[in-house]
Amino acid sequence: MEDDEDIPALIEHTPASPRRTSARVPLTIICGFLGAGKSTLLKRILTERHGYRIAVIMNEFGDTADIESKTVNVSSPDDPTAEQSEEILELANGCLCCSIKDSGVAAIEKLMQRKGAFDHILLETTGLADPGPIASMFWQNEEFATGLGRDISLDGVICVVDAVFGKQQMEEDHSEDGIGESLRQIAGSDVIILNKVDLVDAEKLEDTEDLIHGINPAAPIHRTTRGNVDLSLIMGISAFTSPPQLQPAHLGHHHAHAHDHDHCTDADHTHTHTPDPTHYELRGISSLQVTCPILDQTRFDRLDEWIRTVLWENRIPESGSGTLQVLRCKGLVTRDSGEQYVLQGVRSIYDLAKLEGREDISVPQLGKIVLIGKGLDENKSLEQFCLWTCASPDIAGGTAK
Ligand SMILES: Nc1nc2c(ncn2[C@@H]2O[C@H](COP(=O)(O)OP(=O)(O)OP(=O)(O)O)[C@@H](O)[C@H]2O)c(=O)[nH]1
Numbered sequence: 001m002e003d004d005e006d007i008p009a010l011i012e013h014t015p016a017s018p019r020r021t022s023a024r025v026p027l028t029i030i031c032g033f034l035g036a037g038k039s040t041l042l043k044r045i046l047t048e049r050h051g052y053r054i055a056v057i058m059n060e061f062g063d064t065a066d067i068e069s070k071t072v073n074v075s076s077p078d079d080p081t082a083e084q085s086e087e088i089l090e091l092a093n094g095c096l097c098c099s100i101k102d103s104g105v106a107a108i109e110k111l112m113q114r115k116g117a118f119d120h121i122l123l124e125t126t127g128l129a130d131p132g133p134i135a136s137m138f139w140q141n142e143e144f145a146t147g148l149g150r151d152i153s154l155d156g157v158i159c160v161v162d163a164v165f166g167k168q169q170m171e172e173d174h175s176e177d178g179i180g181e182s183l184r185q186i187a188g189s190d191v192i193i194l195n196k197v198d199l200v201d202a203e204k205l206e207d208t209e210d211l212i213h214g215i216n217p218a219a220p221i222h223r224t225t226r227g228n229v230d231l232s233l234i235m236g237i238s239a240f241t242s243p244p245q246l247q248p249a250h251l252g253h254h255h256a257h258a259h260d261h262d263h264c265t266d267a268d269h270t271h272t273h274t275p276d277p278t279h280y281e282l283r284g285i286s287s288l289q290v291t292c293p294i295l296d297q298t299r300f301d302r303l304d305e306w307i308r309t310v311l312w313e314n315r316i317p318e319s320g321s322g323t324l325q326v327l328r329c330k331g332l333v334t335r336d337s338g339e340q341y342v343l344q345g346v347r348s349i350y351d352l353a354k355l356e357g358r359e360d361i362s363v364p365q366l367g368k369i370v371l372i373g374k375g376l377d378e379n380k381s382l383e384q385f386c387l388w389t390c391a392s393p394d395i396a397g398g399t400a401k
Pocket of ligand 1: 032033034036037038039040041126127196197198222227
């Protein structure tokens, strides 16, 4: 652990009176490619009269932290929202996802100790950050759970995508292993904010949404100008503990999709997408969505084993060498007892947790699982999934595209 000298400085702002005394503080990670509008979204959140006491952690790469904190700082004397001013912590020593984990966590710990509880924590990452390792720091991390994790729970990962350059970025973004930063950010997020819709036409918006949806079919897409979004769609979403909002799994043959967007008269609106493809390749990242049958104990155990093998050994059970790379997985699984389980995974870390209070559903629902990553189709994932969890593929009823 670094000593206090190495811990990024805490910028003091007028504190609001604490309202929170127990319960863990939800943390939202805001990621998105360079210039997509992360700070703009942050400012939009801070200036809304929501009444929450928010701690902001800004992880800047390079020497822009002072500029950013000024941009986002809403506590200037001229600002009528000053009374809602927040705690802003700069992590400017490098990128939290790759180089300053220890000092970053220490600084956040210190913030919690000094300032007590907040209602919410917002963490803005650098434009090139991969949200996966950062999410892992705050979720399912034993070391963390005995320290800072006692006070913080990961609420969700929000990705801001630039409506002007996002499509181009996704198409160009093809790093050596075929998974560039913008694709990782979209793949690793729970909600997508498609920002700057004031600058593009409807056709470009739809094209960009199609690409986003192809990478991450599980994440709802909300169109915004200057991050203007209903905060209930991005904060307090409990993405890591509640069932994912999966699109319906499509059965049978798939065809090239064309959306009917005639209903879309206003580009700046909340927009949850339900296009046809459930498995779509883009620059090396694809997604696979399958329907999961109601499972007895044996098949439930087999599903767990299947997930472990896929995530930890990067391969499909009973197949050869590992060529898979799963960046994100989500799912909802129903047991024959009526219990439902939520699957949440970020890279190699996953959790299959019982959904409390759902045992009494009269008609058990089929489950669904979404994998996002690389090499899914090459490994005939679907057939293997069916083989391991079901009597036959017919029962599983899933399909890939
Ligand atoms: N026209 C328009 N401009 C926007 C919108 N959102 C943000 N901008 C502008 O886009 C530029 C970048 O926005 P920021 O919020 O700083 O982007 P960022 O993602 O925080 O940038 P980095 O931290 O450098 O990655 C700024 O000039 C914003 O004013 C929008 O919806 N419409």
